[in-house]
Amino acid sequence: MGKQENSNDDEDMFVTLSLDDDSEVECRILTIFEAADQDYIALLPLDENGADNAEGKVYIYRYFEDEDGNPSLDNITDDEEYEIVADRFDELLDEEEFEEMD
Numbered sequence: 001m002g003k004q005e006n007s008n009d010d011e012d013m014f015v016t017l018s019l020d021d022d023s024e025v026e027c028r029i030l031t032i033f034e035a036a037d038q039d040y041i042a043l044l045p046l047d048e049n050g051a052d053n054a055e056g057k058v059y060i061y062r063y064f065e066d067e068d069g070n071p072s073l074d075n076i077t078d079d080e081e082y083e084i085v086a087d088r089f090d091e092l093l094d095e096e097e098f099e100e101m102d
Contacts, residue, residue, distance in 0.1 A: 015043060017059070017073075026050065032063055035088035036081070039063045041073060042089055060085055 013029040027043035034040070041063035045053050060082075061073040076082045 014046075017043070017045075027059065028052070030058065031092060033088065033092055035085045040076075040085050040089075058089075060089060 015027050015029060017025050017027055019025060026046045028046060030042040030044050032039060032041045039062070041061050043059040043061070045057055045059060047053050060076065062076060063071065063073060065071050076085060
């Protein structure tokens with residue numbers, strides 16, 4: 001579904017998503033996290049200038065690697081699963097904000 005590329009900044013990783021309408025969007029990987037014994041990835045779509053999107057839109061996908069370690073993404077189609085994952089992502093954001101305050 002996409003490929004990972006290193007940027008000039010060692011900390012940020014990027015992926016290019018191929019969307020259903022045959023368009024592509026460059027995204028910054030925010031985090032890979034676990035919820036309900038499954039790994040998920042949170043991606044921040046970038047605007048045409050390569051900056052974070054102004055709306056704060058985030059894409060969340062199932063994340064897994066094949067036996068060779070190649071990453072893959074899968075859509076979350078179940079509403080209940082999405083709610084669990086979105087809640088966990090919100091918790092991670094809250095924890096990160098709390099840690100930044102220390």
